[in-house]
Amino acid sequence: MATTTPTKPTAASASGSSAAQGGRMMKLGAVGGAWLDQRVSGAGFVKFFARKIFPDHWSFMFGEVALYSFVILLISGTFLTMFFVPSMDEVVYEGIYAPLQGAHVSRAFESTLHLSFEVKGGLLFRQMHHWAALVFMVAIFVHMFRVFFTGAFRKPRELNWLVGFSLMILGMVAGFSGYSLPDDVLSGNGLRVVDGLMKAIPIVGTYLSMLLFGGEFPGHDIIPRLFTIHILLVPAAILGLIAIHLVLLVLHKHTQYPGPGRTDRNVVGFPLFPVYTAKAGGFFFLVFGIIALVSATTAINGVWIYGPYDPSPVSAGSQPDWYMLWTDGGLRLIPGWEFTIFGYVISLNMLIPMAIYGALLAFLALYPFIESWVTGDDREHHVLDLPYNTPVRTGLGVAWISIYVILALAATNDLIGMKLHLSINDLTWFFRIGIFVIPVLMFYVTKRLCLSMQRQRRDLVLHGVETSKVVRLEDGEMLEIHEPLNEYDRWVLVQHDDFRPLTAGNGVSSLRAAATSFFFKDRISPVTPAELREAMAHAGHEKHEIDALTGGDYTTPDQRH
Amino acid sequence: MKALAARRHHPMAFVVILLLALLATGGLYAALQPRSAQAESYSQDDVAAGEALFLANCATCHGTTGAGEVDAEGNATGPSLVGVGAAAVDFQVGTGRMPMQMSGPQAARKAPQMNEEQTRQLAAYVASLGPGPSVPDESTLDLANADLENGGNIFRINCAMCHNAAGAGGALTRGKYAPALGGVESTHIYEAMETGPQNMPVFNDDNLSPEDKRDVVAYLKALEENGSPGGISLGSLGPVTEGLYAWTIVLALLVGCTVWLGAKAK
Numbered sequence: 001m002a003t004t005t006p007t008k009p010t011a012a013s014a015s016g017s018s019a020a021q022g023g024r025m026m027k028l029g030a031v032g033g034a035w036l037d038q039r040v041s042g043a044g045f046v047k048f049f050a051r052k053i054f055p056d057h058w059s060f061m062f063g064e065v066a067l068y069s070f071v072i073l074l075i076s077g078t079f080l081t082m083f084f085v086p087s088m089d090e091v092v093y094e095g096i097y098a099p100l101q102g103a104h105v106s107r108a109f110e111s112t113l114h115l116s117f118e119v120k121g122g123l124l125f126r127q128m129h130h131w132a133a134l135v136f137m138v139a140i141f142v143h144m145f146r147v148f149f150t151g152a153f154r155k156p157r158e159l160n161w162l163v164g165f166s167l168m169i170l171g172m173v174a175g176f177s178g179y180s181l182p183d184d185v186l187s188g189n190g191l192r193v194v195d196g197l198m199k200a201i202p203i204v205g206t207y208l209s210m211l212l213f214g215g216e217f218p219g220h221d222i223i224p225r226l227f228t229i230h231i232l233l234v235p236a237a238i239l240g241l242i243a244i245h246l247v248l249l250v251l252h253k254h255t256q257y258p259g260p261g262r263t264d265r266n267v268v269g270f271p272l273f274p275v276y277t278a279k280a281g282g283f284f285f286l287v288f289g290i291i292a293l294v295s296a297t298t299a300i301n302g303v304w305i306y307g308p309y310d311p312s313p314v315s316a317g318s319q320p321d322w323y324m325l326w327t328d329g330g331l332r333l334i335p336g337w338e339f340t341i342f343g344y345v346i347s348l349n350m351l352i353p354m355a356i357y358g359a360l361l362a363f364l365a366l367y368p369f370i371e372s373w374v375t376g377d378d379r380e381h382h383v384l385d386l387p388y389n390t391p392v393r394t395g396l397g398v399a400w401i402s403i404y405v406i407l408a409l410a411a412t413n414d415l416i417g418m419k420l421h422l423s424i425n426d427l428t429w430f431f432r433i434g435i436f437v438i439p440v441l442m443f444y445v446t447k448r449l450c451l452s453m454q455r456q457r458r459d460l461v462l463h464g465v466e467t468s469k470v471v472r473l474e475d476g477e478m479l480e481i482h483e484p485l486n487e488y489d490r491w492v493l494v495q496h497d498d499f500r501p502l503t504a505g506n507g508v509s510s511l512r513a514a515a516t517s518f519f520f521k522d523r524i525s526p527v528t529p530a531e532l533r534e535a536m537a538h539a540g541h542e543k544h545e546i547d548a549l550t551g552g553d554y555t556t557p558d559q560r561h
Numbered sequence: 562m563k564a565l566a567a568r569r570h571h572p573m574a575f576v577v578i579l580l581l582a583l584l585a586t587g588g589l590y591a592a593l594q595p596r597s598a599q600a601e602s603y604s605q606d607d608v609a610a611g612e613a614l615f616l617a618n619c620a621t622c623h624g625t626t627g628a629g630e631v632d633a634e635g636n637a638t639g640p641s642l643v644g645v646g647a648a649a650v651d652f653q654v655g656t657g658r659m660p661m662q663m664s665g666p667q668a669a670r671k672a673p674q675m676n677e678e679q680t681r682q683l684a685a686y687v688a689s690l691g692p693g694p695s696v697p698d699e700s701t702l703d704l705a706n707a708d709l710e711n712g713g714n715i716f717r718i719n720c721a722m723c724h725n726a727a728g729a730g731g732a733l734t735r736g737k738y739a740p741a742l743g744g745v746e747s748t749h750i751y752e753a754m755e756t757g758p759q760n761m762p763v764f765n766d767d768n769l770s771p772e773d774k775r776d777v778v779a780y781l782k783a784l785e786e787n788g789s790p791g792g793i794s795l796g797s798l799g800p801v802t803e804g805l806y807a808w809t810i811v812l813a814l815l816v817g818c819t820v821w822l823g824a825k826a827k
Contacts, residue, residue, distance in 0.1 A: 058816070058823030065815055099709040099783045117790070127791055134807040135815070142812070185717065185726065186799065279822050286818045294811055299791030300803050305727045305784070307717045315721040316731025316739065322804025412801045414732040423666070423736035 050273035055256035059146050064280060065139035066167075067242065068287040069132045076129040077231065083119050085111040086181065086227035088220045097304050105183075105308035108223045112182040112303055127295035133175050134300075135291060137323040140168050144364075148397050151385035152255045153368040155378065160248040163241050165365045170238050172323055177230040179301065179321055183223055186301075188309035189318050191222065193328070200350030218311060255384050258495050260488045264382045319411055329407030330356055333432050360403060367396075374515045375499055388457075389496040391450035392519045398446040399439040406435045447522070454524040457493045461485065461527045462535040469554060471546050479542055481554055494527050603647075603685030611686025614679055618660050627690050645756060646693020647684035652752035654680045656745075658759075666736035667759045694755045694765075701771050702747050704779040708772075712780030715773055719764070727797035728781055733760055743785055747778045 037043045054060075087107035093100050095113050105113075115122040144164060147153055153161040176194075180187040195217045198209040214221030253267050262268045270276060306315065320328055330353030337348040363370075371393065372378075387394045409416065410431040417424040464482035471479050485493075499520045504513035527535075568574060603611075616625060622639030624630040629641035642649075653659035657671040675683065684696065717726060725731045728742035737760050742750065754774050757763030764774065788794075795802040 056823055056825065058819040061819040061823065062815075065819075099713045099780055099787070102710040103714065123791055130803075131807070131811070134804060135811055138807050138812055139815070185721075283818065283822055286822075287815065290811065290814045290818070294806075297792045298806065299789045299794050301800070302727075302789065302791060302794075302797075305797065307713060307726065310718070313717045313721055315717070315726035316723050317725045317729065317799050317801070319800045321800045322807065325801070325804065415798055415801055417732040417736070418730060418738050421736065423734075424732045425735050 052272040053267045053269045054254050054276050055269035062139045062143035068284045069136040072132040076125050079125045083115040086224045088223050108183040109308045127300050130300045131295045132291050137171050149387040154381040156380050158368040161368050163245045167241050174234040177226045180226050182303045183309045184303035184306040185309055186306040189314050190320050200347040255382050258383050258492050260491045325411040326404050326407035329410035333410050374519050388450040388453040391447040394450050395443040395447035399443040402439045402442040461493045498526050607682050607685035608689045611682035614683050615686050642687050644691035644693045647688040647696050648694040648752040649756040650684040650687045651696045652749050656749055697751045707776045707779030709780050709783050712776030716777050716780050729797040742781055750778045
């Protein structure tokens with residue numbers, strides 16, 4: 001109390017003086033705000049956030065979508081916990097779903113059916129929870145690749161990239177632990193895959209599996225354990241990481257796309273209050289509305305069709321939710337390689353896919369550090385890269401996505417085969433070869449496309465927009481009329497960084513020299529001020545000649561009539 | 562006994578024992594083999610009309626006697642139809658799979674080429690080639706007293722691995738597939754179990770009793786009747802179509818909102 005007493009008058013006077021200056025926010029705050037402020041002294045805090053500037057761009061909003069779907073997950077999940085019973089005790093189903101009446105099912109399965117068919121709004125909440133989970137992961141992926149392709153992970157945001165990466169992994173864990181809970185055949189098959197993957201780990205695998213399942217698979221413990229993981233551990237970890245993610249976002253300030261007046265030292269945009277509070281608040285309800293609409297109209301995970309879990313059946317078309325598909329794809333592609341050593345089977349057909357998954361994730365997590373090591377760039381970046389200005393990064397990102405997509409498609413090979421009337425064997429071979437060939441092709445094609453776009457934009461800066469109007473001079477020479485870019489548009493095209501390969505020696509290792517060569521060997525040099533001056537002078541000269549002939553009237557003959 | 566023992570090394574003893582063993586096996590098989598009653602009786606006219614139809618439409622592949630046909634390279638163009646029974650004909654011809662439209666990994670369902678009468682006549686002819694399962698009668702397919710839970714259990718354990726838990730169909734090797742079961746007539750589902758068409762295993766009355774088969778049919782019909790309580794079923798193909806839906810339609814809606822909110826005020 002002794003410390004708060006002297007600060008109170010200053011806080012009050014500070015808010016009073018700014019109110020006198022007539023800030024929009026403070027006028028609102030004055031109505032009862034002083035009363036509250038004298039008790040919690042939050043004015044400075046509110047003022048700080050109200051004046052926080054955010055740049056405006058549609059691609060910046062996918063993180064928000066993820067956040068909002070998480071809120072929807074918490075709300076709908078809370079509803080579900082009131083009815084779901086996480087127990088594997090066997091009961092006889094006596095609910096209203098006729099085709100399963102009399103079946104021996106677990107309490108978890110029974111309560112899921114009860115929730116779906118007998119609790120009012122239960123099925124809607126289940127579907128909202130599941131659709132929100134799919135949207136949560138979609139939004140995380142889109143957000144992550146927006147950040148990747150625009151270079152928003154560069155200093156000072158490397159750690160926040162890692163936080164986001166961890167959120168993506170936790171999202172997968174949350175999703176997996178969640179769809180395993182109803183104890184239906186499909187989710188049990190998924191758990192069996194996890195059990196198999198664990199048991200493939202040499203030496204400790206069997207112990208790990210026994211530890212997780214409380215004995216031999218499936219045991220009687222896994223559902224209660226997953227329940228605790230799903231509703232307590234993982235959401236708590238996600239909440240904590242979201243908090244860190246957002247605190248770091250506030251500390252770093254938001255990145256912005258290049259534009260006139262935008263630098264690494266400012267943020268150009270609108271204040272949080274009132275613009276973004278309205279936009280973000282409204283956006284939450286839009287996301288909520290979309291998820292509610294989809295959940296009310298579209299079925300998801302009808303566990304009564306899959307039936308109660310029984311280790312013997314595996315239905316055709318058994319796949320995990322989309323964000324886990326890629327982990328199934330590797331298992332479907334790998335040939336059945338294994339060998340025996342000292343009487344122990346080493347299942348390469350499990351270990352190799354797991355190593356590949358680990359490598360893919362590690363590449364993603366470590367990319368900011370790899371790139372900063374290559375470029376040696378230690379500056380802070382708040383202005384984003386346009387993806388075509390970083391051809392190798394963009395190419396690597398597209399190659400990564402192509403591997404991910406091939407793995408996901410490989411996990412759906414049976415459905416593709418059935419629906420497109422293709423042989424599943426041919427598809428498997430196509431993906432087996434494709435996973436080596438397609439990423440390389442995608443990298444190369446993407447990189448060349450980026451370089452072409454750079455070349456085209458370089459040309460645009462130097463020569464302006466071609467108007468398709470041609471003037472013939474008296475000596476027969478043809479000149480096309482070019483419309484010069486305005487300064488604002490030109491700035492976006494000339495502001496980017498230029499990196500060159502390093503040569504080994506002088507403290508540069510040969511590895512780093514090779515890496516810089518890989519990244520920057522093929523480069524289109526940005527327009528230099530000298531080049532721009534020369535081009536402008538040339539354009540001015542041409543314009544002079546054209547104007548002398550046309551008198552500044554650029555209308556074509558057919559327009560004149 | 563002694564005389565018999567003394568001759569046990571006779572060169573012909575092996576042949577005699579072999580003959581006895583064959584007789585025993587054959588006799589036991591003949592006595593115990595699963596034989597479904599020929600419920601429907603066909604007239605001689607049916608058989609004659611069926612034979613005419615058979616010669617005109619089926620003999621190219623199955624041979625003029627229905628014993629199958631082999632091409633110049635020794636590959637079977639059509640299997641022998643001796644003993645497949647009327648049920649097989651009713652299924653294959655009744656669902657339009659036979660006569661086959663074109664060669665391929667398997668005969669696809671199409672609009673039936675034969676009408677009901679012609680199908681019956683063909684069935685009569687094929688049934689006359691050798692005893693086999695007959696077309697199930699109405700009492701067999703009385704679904705009113707069926708045990709749905711039993712049918713569902715059998716379906717999930719024995720059928721879903723190819724046909725999908727929702728009966729939405731599934732892929733097999735080399736372009737073959739288990740077809741979707743929605744909208745298939747009860748009789749045809751029953752006959753498919755009994756005769757094992759194409760790549761399907763045979764579930765004869767000894768390993769799946771007529772009541773069990775009826776329960777499976779009833780379960781499939783109940784699934785169809787229940788529809789999709791949660792809304793659009795997306796083909797009942799599970800998480801893949803759900804994920805695709807999230808990445809296309811739901812994401813498009815969300816991007817629409819972001820573009821709207823991100824647009825500068827005019």
